[in-house]
Amino acid sequence: MKRWAWLWLLWWPLGLSAADEALDQVMRALAAVPTVKAVFREEKTLAILQEPLVSSGVLTYRAPAYLRKQTLRPQPEEYEADEHWLTVETPTDGRRQFDLNGYPQLRPFVEAIRATQAGDRATLERHYRLDFQGTPAEWSLRLTPREPGFARYLTAIVIRGRAAWIDSVETLEADGDRSLMTVSPR
Amino acid sequence: MNSLPSGGVPASEKKNRHRGWIPLVWLLAALGCGWIVATTPVTADLTVFVPRADPVADLLLEQLRSGPTTRLILVGLAGDSEAARATASRRLAENLRDNKLFARVANGADALPETELQALFAHRYRLSPTVAPERFTAEGLRAALEQRLRELQSPLAVLQKRWLPGDPTGELLTLLRVWRGGVGEPAKRLGVWFSPDGARALLLAETRASGYDLAGQREAVAAIRAGFAAAGVGTGVTVTMSGPGVLATLAEDQISAEAELRSTLAMAAMVLILIGVYRSPRTVWAGALPMLAALLAGAAAVDLLFGKMYMITLAFSVTLLGETLDYPTYLFSHRRAGETVEETQRQLWPTLRLCAATTLLGCLAMITPDFPGLSQLGVFTIAGIAAAVATARWLLPALLPPDWAPPRPGEVGAWADWLLEPRPKLALAFGALGLLLLAALIIRAPPLWEDNIAALSPVPRQLLQLDQELRAALGAPEVGRLIVITAPDAETALRHGERVAAWLDARQAEGALDGYDGPMRYLPSQQTQWQRQAQLPAPETLAAHLATATMELPFKPGLFQPFLDAVAAARTAPPLRPEDLRGTLLGARVDALLLAGARGWTALLPLSGVRDARALIADLPQTADSQAYYLDLRAETSRLVADFRDTALLRFGWGAALIVAVVWIGLRSWRGVAAALLPVLLALVVVVAALLALGERLSLFHLVSLLLVLGIGVDYGLFFSRPGTDPAARRRTLHALLVCCGSALTVFALLSTSALPALHAIGLTVSLGVVASFAAALALARPLLTRMS
Numbered sequence: 006m007k008r009w010a011w012l013w014l015l016w017w018p019l020g021l022s023a024a025d026e027a028l029d030q031v032m033r034a035l036a037a038v039p040t041v042k043a044v045f046r047e048e049k050t051l052a053i054l055q056e057p058l059v060s061s062g063v064l065t066y067r068a069p070a071y072l073r074k075q076t077l078r079p080q081p082e083e084y085e086a087d088e089h090w091l092t093v094e095t096p097t098d099g100r101r102q103f104d105l106n107g108y109p110q111l112r113p114f115v116e117a118i119r120a121t122q123a124g125d126r127a128t129l130e131r132h133y134r135l136d137f138q139g140t141p142a143e144w145s146l147r148l149t150p151r152e153p154g155f156a157r158y159l160t161a162i163v164i165r166g167r168a169a170w171i172d173s174v175e176t177l178e179a180d181g182d183r184s185l186m187t188v189s190p191r
Numbered sequence: 192m193n194s195l196p197s198g199g200v201p202a203s204e205k206k207n208r209h210r211g212w213i214p215l216v217w218l219l220a221a222l223g224c225g226w227i228v229a230t231t232p233v234t235a236d237l238t239v240f241v242p243r244a245d246p247v248a249d250l251l252l253e254q255l256r257s258g259p260t261t262r263l264i265l266v267g268l269a270g271d272s273e274a275a276r277a278t279a280s281r282r283l284a285e286n287l288r289d290n291k292l293f294a295r296v297a298n299g300a301d302a303l304p305e306t307e308l309q310a311l312f313a314h315r316y317r318l319s320p321t322v323a324p325e326r327f328t329a330e331g332l333r334a335a336l337e338q339r340l341r342e343l344q345s346p347l348a349v350l351q352k353r354w355l356p357g358d359p360t361g362e363l364l365t366l367l368r369v370w371r372g373g374v375g376e377p378a379k380r381l382g383v384w385f386s387p388d389g390a391r392a393l394l395l396a397e398t399r400a401s402g403y404d405l406a407g408q409r410e411a412v413a414a415i416r417a418g419f420a421a422a423g424v425g426t427g428v429t430v431t432m433s434g435p436g437v438l439a440t441l442a443e444d445q446i447s448a449e450a451e452l453r454s455t456l457a458m459a460a461m462v463l464i465l466i467g468v469y470r471s472p473r474t475v476w477a478g479a480l481p482m483l484a485a486l487l488a489g490a491a492a493v494d495l496l497f498g499k500m501y502m503i504t505l506a507f508s509v510t511l512l513g514e515t516l517d518y519p520t521y522l523f524s525h526r527r528a529g530e531t532v533e534e535t536q537r538q539l540w541p542t543l544r545l546c547a548a549t550t551l552l553g554c555l556a557m558i559t560p561d562f563p564g565l566s567q568l569g570v571f572t573i574a575g576i577a578a579a580v581a582t583a584r585w586l587l588p589a590l591l592p593p594d595w596a597p598p599r600p601g602e603v604g605a606w607a608d609w610l611l612e613p614r615p616k617l618a619l620a621f622g623a624l625g626l627l628l629l630a631a632l633i634i635r636a637p638p639l640w641e642d643n644i645a646a647l648s649p650v651p652r653q654l655l656q657l658d659q660e661l662r663a664a665l666g667a668p669e670v671g672r673l674i675v676i677t678a679p680d681a682e683t684a685l686r687h688g689e690r691v692a693a694w695l696d697a698r699q700a701e702g703a704l705d706g707y708d709g710p711m712r713y714l715p716s717q718q719t720q721w722q723r724q725a726q727l728p729a730p731e732t733l734a735a736h737l738a739t740a741t742m743e744l745p746f747k748p749g750l751f752q753p754f755l756d757a758v759a760a761a762r763t764a765p766p767l768r769p770e771d772l773r774g775t776l777l778g779a780r781v782d783a784l785l786l787a788g789a790r791g792w793t794a795l796l797p798l799s800g801v802r803d804a805r806a807l808i809a810d811l812p813q814t815a816d817s818q819a820y821y822l823d824l825r826a827e828t829s830r831l832v833a834d835f836r837d838t839a840l841l842r843f844g845w846g847a848a849l850i851v852a853v854v855w856i857g858l859r860s861w862r863g864v865a866a867a868l869l870p871v872l873l874a875l876v877v878v879v880a881a882l883l884a885l886g887e888r889l890s891l892f893h894l895v896s897l898l899l900v901l902g903i904g905v906d907y908g909l910f911f912s913r914p915g916t917d918p919a920a921r922r923r924t925l926h927a928l929l930v931c932c933g934s935a936l937t938v939f940a941l942l943s944t945s946a947l948p949a950l951h952a953i954g955l956t957v958s959l960g961v962v963a964s965f966a967a968a969l970a971l972a973r974p975l976l977t978r979m980s
Contacts, residue, residue, distance in 0.1 A: 051343065053355060054745045060344050080341060089381070095345070097338065104382040114346055158349050178349055 028126070028137040031144055034169040036124025041066040042191045045074070049184040064188060072119040086115045113155055117148055117162045118174060133162075143167050213589040217582065221484065224491035231494035233505060261401065261435040262294070262783065264411060265661040266394040268419075271427035273389060277381035280392035282422035283415075283430075284383075287396060290418075292411045294779035295397040299384035307776050311366045312354065316727060316761035317720045318713075319362040320369065324726045326360050327733060327758070332740035335360045340744065357753035369712055370777075386660075391431075393661065397783065398436060405443060408436030433658040449945050450505055457938045461516055464934050469523055469597035477587055478519040481579035484586075485515040489575030493567050504567040514550070514903060515575065517931040518543065518583035521910070524927030525920070526596040533588040540584060542909050545857040547580040549850045549909075550902030556839070556846035557895060565839075568895060607922045610969065618974040621967060625873040628880040672804075674707075674796040678817035681769050681785060684794040685716035687817045691796060694812050703807060705800025710769075710785035713777055720766035730759045839894060846898070850905065866912035866975040871904030873971065874963035881959050892952035899953075900960030903935060907964050911972035932965040 042065055049058040062076040076082040083094040091103045091111060105112045113132040120128040129135060132155075133148035145165045150156040160177040174186045266283070268276050284298040316322055325331045336359055342348055343355075354363050379385065384393040396415060400407025412432060419430045461482075465474045493500050521543060525535050536543075554576070557569030674691060678684035688711035695707050715723075728736065734755055741751070769785060772778030786793045801807065808821045854864050875897060882893065910924050939961065942954025 049344070051352070053352070053747055053750050054343075055747055056745045058340075058344055058745075074346075076344070079344075082341075082345065084346065093347075095341075097341070104379065110350060111347070180353075182349075182352075 024137045027139075027141050027144070028135065028146070030141045031137075031146075031166070031168075032124040032126045034124070034141070035122055035171075036068075038066075038122070038169050039068050041122065043188045044191050045186050045188050047184055047186040049182070051182045052180065063191070066119070066122050069123045069125070070119065072115070072122070086119060091115065110155060110158075113150060113152070113159075117164070118171075121146065121164055122171060141168065211589070213585050217484070217586050221487050224487035227491040227494050228487065231490075231498070231500060233500045262398045264396040264398060264415065264432055264434040264437055265658070266396060266415060266419075267386070267391040267431045267433075267657075267661050268394070268423070268428050269391045269431065270429045273380060273385075275426045275428055276385075276392040277383050279419070279423045279426060279428045280383045280394055283418050284394060286418035286422055287415065290414055292398060292400070292407070292414050293396050294399050294783065295776060296394065297384075297396075298392070298394040299379045299382065304776075308363075310775050310777065311370070312358065312363050314767055315358060315362040315366060316758065317723060317764065317767055318715065319365045319723075320715075321360075321362065321365045322723045322726060324728075327726075327728045327736060329736040329739035332359065332736055333744075336740055336744055336746070356750050357757055359751055359754055391661075397779070399779070400436070405436075405440055409440050412437055412440060431657060431661070433661050438658060445947060447505075449947055449950060453941055453945060453950070456941050460937045460941065461934060464930065464937065465516075468930050471597045473591070473595070474519070474523055474597055477591060478516055478523075480586060480590075481518050481582040482515045484582040485575035485579040488578030489571040492574030493571050496570055497563065497567060501564060501567055504564075504571055514899070514935070515579035516934050517546075517903075517906065518580055519587060520930045520934070521927045522583060522587060523597050524930060525923045527919075527923070528596065531588075531593040532591045532595060533593065536584060536588050541857065542913055543580065543584065545854060545909055546902075546906040547576055548853050548857070549905040550576050552849040552853060553843075553846050553898045553902050555849070556842040556898065559838075559842070562839075565891065565895065572899075607925050608918065611918075611921055611925060611973070613973040614970065615974045618971045621873060621970050622869075625876050629876050632876070632880055632883070672798045672801045672821075672823050674709075674798065674807075674811065674819055675822050676794040676796070676817055676819045677791060678794070679791045681787070681792045682717055683814075683817050684785060684792040685711050685714065686718055687812075687814050687819060688794045688796065689716055689719060690812045690814065691819055695796070695798075698803075698806060701806075703801070703803040704798050705802075707796050707798050708784065709796035710781050710794050714767060714769060714772065714781045714785075717766040717768070724762055724764075724766075727758050727762045729762075730755060733758055836891065836894070839891065843894065843898060847901070850901070854905070854909070862976060863912060866972045867905060867908035869975060870908045870911075870967035870971040871901055871964050873967045874904050874960060875900060877963040877967075878956060878960045881963075882956060885955075887952070887955070890948075890952060892949045893956050896953045896956035897960070899957055900964060903957070903961060904964030904968065907932070907968035908972050911968045912976050928965065928968075932961055935961045 043063070044061065045064050046061045047059070049060075051058065059079075060076050061078050062074065065071075065073040065075070071085075071087050073083065073085045075084075080096060082096075083092075085092040085094075086105070089105045091105050092100060093103070094100045103111065105115060116128055116132050120126075120132075126135075129148065132152070133150055136147040136149070138145050138147070144167075145163060148162040148164070150159050150161075156179070158179055160179050163175040163177070164171060165173045165175075170190075171188055173188060176184045176186075268279050268283070270276070280298045284296050287293055287296045288304075290296075311318065326335070339355055339359055339361070343352060380389060380392075384395075385391065386393060396411070398407065398411045400411065415432060416430070423430065461478070462475050465478050466472065468474075490500065490505075493504060521539055522532070522536055525539055526532070527535070551573050554569045554572045557572070558566045560566070674695075676684050676687045676691065678687060688709050692707070692709060692711055695704070698704060699706065727733075737751055737755065769778070769781055772781055784795045784797075786795070798807075804821070804823060811819045811821060813819060851864060851868065854867050855861070858864060858867070878897065878900060879889070882889065887893070907928055910928055913920075913924065936958055939954045939957040942950050943958055945951050945954060
């Protein structure tokens, strides 16, 4: 893995291009956003199910490191990431707190959305390879996991947006399952 | 035996020359002893100071030697930042997890490896405690499936959904909860275990080797150090380790280092004293011969009788040096012109052999089959003293030129006469002081005895403290409280364990304890497994229930075929036995808690946070074929130590009576007996008072040392009260005793600076005793003789 990282570093300066500058521009725009309140609708398509699982709820973000995903339908559930703490609350298991530093398999999930919204490119780069397409006005960012252990579960996360607004987050799992979360202002 | 040394018969030169065979015999004996010593192993075993006199003691020793808690190495990572400590902990755990030396490495962040997960998954219907008939009805399945569906909605489902088709009732999750449970877990920071104050990241490594397999423990300690060297590189994090095995290896290192250092220092001090006092190099080798004889004979006797020598005995041997130098010293100081060496020695002999006899009798009290550690010390001392005194009596006169005398023997000036002048009033004052102290000791009665076995351990106190700190922080089962079940076979032990576990659950709910562990948590008895199998529905029934349960749920048709197959297979699968788990982490955990022994099987249920021991002992469930005991190792060992001490005190009493008898036989005068023994009794009272005033609690080592003081003090009393000699002779005696006292004080003061509790206790007690005995004998012996005559 290390060797590949080095190869990539060698290759990387060549990739410095217009796309790279556009990504920086989007990151700066996102970083300037202090709070976000939005509603989401998520559709999960799983191989084991005949029909997609649909859920909806509220997203809250506060710069630089607070993100809450509050599902309201079909049943309440809450995920709250603050710094390196992840709090999960479900009706069956109650409230549980995890330290993200101790759960390397959870952290990239959280950072995909939180670090993108925070415009924190360095954190994103630590967990993913970034592939930016489009223009600062209308863009898509494909995150491919660097860690092989994580890549076993996840193929990529594709985030689409317009300027400083994230429109959707699409998760592509390694077994072909996928989920699409669309976000709209509240 | 009854003649007083009032002049002696002049020995002929001829007789002296015929004694050429003595050095030869001595040399052969020394070589023989040396060979025995060289071919006998030296072992460090902390349990040798646990007495063996009780049925529970056997269980106890087995636990102390090889119980699961002795295999734990507690690792603390301190220094640098919290994040650095957590990272080092994670890396160290990763480095050690694949190591064959360890059965388990845990730091709180442990995810089970894939193969172990697969093993748990494969055996889920036999192992999971939540398997019950209602789980497999249409309603039960429906509830489980709805729950699974909710879980699928979670963003974390990606990590778990692969188990769903085979395990819709979630038995694997139950098993993982069991795996992580057991005895309480420490607090987590940054995802790994930390001490409550956050100062130390904590890891627990369970070795495959027993805690007393020192070679294995050494390897494990080295592996942890190496793992840490890689994990902590570039940070300021430091590693500390503890646990019975680590302590044992450290004790071994410490004892050999201490014993070596202190015997070297003591040797050097002896040589300096001899040269300084007698200004003759000949005294150095002549003085060293009895010492050498004592060491060789003592070690050889121990090796022959016990087959091995304990480290602590070796360390103790240094104390012999202090005593055996006395014998040649008496000779050197009593030499005078116009008398052969043989003549001088013969004059001294009645007193000398009384001295030796009293010491030997005192040491007899230490020999008891119940206490191998103490017996070794006794045998060592007896053989050593006998060899030393024989060497001084017969080898030295045979080796030294008949007319040899050290350049300045007995040349003590007028101050000696002043010192020797009898002072009855001072003697009375001394006696009164002794009575006062004795009265004070009896009235105030401070905590006299140390019953904590840890105080007897050769491990330095600060290490024991570290061990306790780490243990408390980790919530690791103390090496202490557990329920032991003995049964003829594994199955009976597991069944009994299950009964006790059900009972313990109730006690836990009442708050009598915090938690427990046990083999039945991980491997249910075959009986329980059969019961579980019997509860699994027939394939057709299950398929029908599942069809009802999945109605209107969005699962794909046929998705749960693996579940139907697994349940069908589990209905006829043979129950798992301990040997089926060999080589897995699960097996390692069961092996540590379920042991096959010579008298059947033992299941161990370590307890944590025991608050109400009495409630635990009161009605522990018993069965017809197996027994359950509650064992508090610390209380049990303390009780055994106290018991032993009482018997030891009694034996020492008999030893003292024997000493009185021997002195009476030697002197045939009660006045003489009083003059020889009263000073040392006074000295013993003073020493005990001084020790208590210094805040020491008396342990067995103090007791042994008091015995040594008795031996040395009787010598002083005997020599000071030698009647009928002229003032010049008395001056020579004073000279001899000053040298003896000075050298003994040097050696034992050296010992008292040792960090090892045992050596410190011996050193302190004997140094105090030597000074007190000397002063008391000087002040009391003559007045007692003259006053009473």
